[in-house]
Amino acid sequence: MTDNPILDAYAQRAAGLQAVLDATDPAAWDAPSPCDGWSGRDVVAHVVDTQRDYLGRHGADLGERPDLTDPAAAWRAHTERATAALAEPGFADTPFDAMTGPSTVGATFLMFHGFDMVAHRWDVAAAGGRPHRFTDADLDVLEGMVAAMGEHLYGEGVCAPPVEVPADADRQTRVLAALGRRAAVPA
Numbered sequence: 001m002t003d004n005p006i007l008d009a010y011a012q013r014a015a016g017l018q019a020v021l022d023a024t025d026p027a028a029w030d031a032p033s034p035c036d037g038w039s040g041r042d043v044v045a046h047v048v049d050t051q052r053d054y055l056g057r058h059g060a061d062l063g064e065r066p067d068l069t070d071p072a073a074a075w076r077a078h079t080e081r082a083t084a085a086l087a088e089p090g091f092a093d094t095p096f097d098a099m100t101g102p103s104t105v106g107a108t109f110l111m112f113h114g115f116d117m118v119a120h121r122w123d124v125a126a127a128g129g130r131p132h133r134f135t136d137a138d139l140d141v142l143e144g145m146v147a148a149m150g151e152h153l154y155g156e157g158v159c160a161p162p163v164e165v166p167a168d169a170d171r172q173t174r175v176l177a178a179l180g181r182r183a184a185v186p187a
Contacts (some may be wrong), residue, residue: 004086004087004092006086006092006106006107006109006110007083007086007087007092009110009114010079010082010083010086010109010110010114011083013114013117013118013141014075014079014082014083014117016117016118016121016138017047017075017117017118017120017121017124018072018075018076018079020121020124020125020132021044021071021072021075021124022072023125023128023130024040024071024072024124024125024127024128024130025128026070028040028127028128028129029041029071029127031127031128031129032127033123033124033126033127034122034123034126034127034181034182035120035123036160038123039127040071040123040124040127040128041068041071043120043123043124043127044068044071044074044075044120044124045068045071046116046120047075047113047116047117047120048065048066048068048074048075048078049065050113050116051078051082051109051113051116052065052078052082054109054112054113055082055085055086055109058091058094058096058105059091060082060085060088060091061085062078062081062082062085063081066078086106086109091105091106092104092105092106092107092109093105093106094106096108098111100148111145111148112145114141115141115142115144115145118134118138118141118142119142119145119179121134121138122134122176122181123181133172134172134175139171139172139175142175142178142179143175143178146175146178146179153178153179154180159179159180160179160180160181161180162177162178162179162180163177163180163181163182164177165177165183169183
């Protein structure tokens, strides 16, 4: 733990994604994920590229994009650079007018990209044919973003429309359904 809550939350969410990536069979990287048209490798590329784009637009120099031949190693290299950028004095606290209103670079980064790091754990695990169980804290993050984004969550390139689930479905199944995903891992 540091005295920087943005950095701490980023580290925790990045580590959660890293654990899923480290457990993924290399043969599964090019298997389809629940994200339409994306493989497991594509999901990791999306998370890396969107973080790089956001941080770069706010002045961070993350160097060259990591090679995604080994997505787990690429994620590790990326998070080291992103962590260094977020740890720069004042960087995360820089005021920023986000689509949600006045914010900071760090708070907006964590809101959107922190969500991605949690949600896409499911997608990478599913591409590898494995289930992934979210913690209650993870589900809080996902539910918070569903509530914050409203119908914008279902815009082009974000999430698929919600899917129907039984009324007695467990919390994870309901959250995944809100994100346009079915809780069953594709065969």
